[in-house]
Amino acid sequence: MAQDDNSGVDLVAADSSHAEQEFAGSTGTAVIPRDAFENPGFEPHRPRVTDENPKREKRAQRTVYTLFYLSILGSVWAIAAYMLFPMESNDVGAVRLNNMFVGIGVTLALLGIGFGAVHWGKSLMTSAESIDIRHPISSTPATQQGAVEVMRQADEESGFSRRTVIRNSLIGALLAFPLPAVVLFRGLAPQDQLPVELLSHTMWRRGTRLTLDPSGTPIKASDVTIGSAFHVVPEGLAELEHGKLEEKAKAAVLLMRLEPSQLNPAPGREDWAYDGIVAYSKICTHVGCPVALYEQHTHHLLCPCHQSQFDVSNNCEVIFGPAKRALPQLPIAVDDEGYLVAQSDFNEPVGPSFWERH
């Protein structure tokens, strides 16, 4: 008998009778180590108090059906409470009472069933251990061969391989079937505008004032203190008659002020900030969630959806997470009255990185 060099356990050849019992299939040249531990088997069965004492059994029985009756009571009470405490519109007190009493009934109903079932299982149902032998889950070669034969027969009887015109036309029909969905998808955007164009531009124009979201109050540069962050939308958004939400979803901006010396603008962006005030798209470049968390000390923006982080000091480049490109920057300046305004639209589409492919 061989011994494993590392473990010292006894090894037996794969063709021994032990291996034949363990594995129905061929083990090839595999070497099977003997099980180092004896199967301890089951501990002797220990009867419960309810198995031996008829009084305790009766008591457990009473407990179980009492719990189930309580559950019925809870259900009936929930229905009664719904009618006894009606929800009146504009009456918050009535809604609360209704929710509370219906909730108590439903809770009682569910707890009664749950506790009753558990108590029944633990104290009255048989507790004897038994072994359920696992069977190999792979089919026998004969079954596999049978399956192949069924498929071959189905092919033969349907003529799928033989009748090539029918087969190919079916494949064509299946390929054509999703096309209406593409047309319907196109219908989501206005017919007189190109969807890609729509997604590539926002409401921001040269001279559009930055306003607070949601009040729409224009923001003066002097109001933005160092370390502060504002949620911003373009002036005029509230007055839009159609598509207000769609425009907001593209144009939302985060405004922050740092010490000017803490900013490292990319070449060509030197005048996109105003005295340390910078504005970046709030729409995450991963899958479009709002990047709503600003960490003042590190100057990092965090997207709560999948934890992408952007470094405001360095052009909002991605420093962590699944986003693949920096947040687009909105070039800003101040007008004659000291209000912050956009110099132009974003210089690239906002939102998920897909649009970077254009």
Ligand code: FES
């Ligand atoms: S949407 Fe922002 S990290 Fe995924």
